[in-house]
Amino acid sequence: MTNNDNIITVKNLVKKFGHFVANDHLTFEVRKGEIFGFLGANGAGKTTAIRILCGLSYPTSGEVKVAGFDIYSQRDQIKRNIGYMSQKFSLYDDLTVYENIRFYAGIYGLSRKEIESRAGSLMKRLNLEDAKDKLIRDIPQGWKQKLAFSVAIIHDPKIVFLDEPTGGVDPITRRQFWNLIYEAARDGITVFVTTHYMDEAEYCDRVTIMVDGKIAALDTPPVLKKKYDAANMNEVFLKLARVKVEA
């Protein structure tokens, strides 16, 4: 390991689907405890990269370490140390709130006692105690999203990967959702989040902007804004994307 403060290191990651290059020589590091934003338009290669980091897909070439483990040879260790939430807020519609929590806690090997106590405090924090025995299909979308996030970190992972976690959710719920992300970060969980909402980039400690499978920029939002002489991250992104188009 080059640096003990890096929880994810990626060197020259390449992923090809046939002739299409989805990830073109990505190189970056994610530091312990930060909220790391992965930004880009749809099809820029964000989801491909996050799937590789989670072990859902193998890279074509490159060196990737997650939580200190190699993604080729130490998948099992990685899996135990990460949490994942996709844009579908994947909970089971026909199970109750409590059953969903218990199931996900269970597959991460928590003991019955731990499950009891964590499920209790989780439902309390989300004000879901009254909905404990309600089926997921009967609760509002915003609740599902928050529950899905809390479930993704119920086993106290070192890193949580969020793939467009705020897709299709109203702005107020999005704001509340980011409060949950901050809380998790305060508890020491590194957050790796992809999004195409540029306003959310402002909430991140550092952001990577992907354009056409390549990393176009990587830094803190204030530095990026200064560098590209922009009022907000949206302008930064537009400038970067335009350079690409002109080139």
Place this chain on the structure above:
Amino acid sequence: MRRFAGFVIKEFYHIFRDYRTLLILFGMPAVQLLLFGYVITNEIKDARIAILDPSKDEVTRRITEKILSSGYFILEKNLSSYNEIGPAFREGKTTLVLVFGKNFAEKLGREGKADIQILGDASDPNTANILVNYASGIINNYLISINIEQVPLKIIPEVRMQYNPELKGVYMFVPGIMAMLLMLISALMTSLSITREKELGTMELLLVSPLRPIQIIVGKVIPYVALAFIDACIILGMGKFVFGVPIQGSIILLLAESILYISVALSLGILISSITSSQQVAMTLSLVALMLPTILLSGFIFPIENMPWILQWFCQIMPPKYFIIIIKSIMLKGNGLTYIWKETGILVLFTLAFILLSVKKFKIRLA
């Protein structure tokens, strides 16, 4: 292990909360069996017969009596001339007409032979064929019975239908339905339940979790093994106690072979779900690719020997075919493993092949 147990419990929740699945799982075997057992039957009872008897002597009356008391025929009408035969058929009720020659008894006594004509309504060829056979059988029996008194030397064949003396249709339907339903339930239900997770996006979460892919698959499959096994018992039980189909051989062997067949079907279901990611496609594939061939090409209803050679070749790659051979052999003939090891081996090969293919597919998808 605790992880895995939690996973299996979750699967049972899915099944028991979906009343439609439950209805299919436990309603279908009973309904199908009753339908096939009672409705679709090759035995014909109470067929309407018309008789034209110009002789009206002792022998023709005896033959008529025999025919009408056989249980197969009911007298629709007595005809008085040839011209009435056509209209009788056209009316639609009469399916068979029996015409005696003139001076029947006298001719039989003097010349040793007499004429009888049997006309069947062949607009339904199968029925006509069966009825004609019934009628000529009865007439032959009668002839034999009067001949015994006259001719001292005589060869009388005594026919016995081994393993199904009454030629009951259920003997054929119980194995067939078992092959069909176990295939359907196991393959359809597992492929649906796996593709459902893919559609929901929960499959990704499972793959990211410490559960191994093999644990996910096995966890998905276990509940259906249990349910399909219960179904097998329901079908066998109903076959025995409602329809009187015997189980001559070892029940344990029969159940073991059923579990083997269930594994074939389940691995096929897994293969289907590894090819597709939508429930719709999985359903269509299972129904079209499994249901019809199981009914048509397994020897369940139509004898394989009579098919064109291309179809016969197709039949060889139908797992239900071998299972039907196996259960018939155990249930009706009471055979042990020594007689069915070949078929058993083929089913094992099927399972291995399907699992191997799915694993390969699965790996490609991950890369």
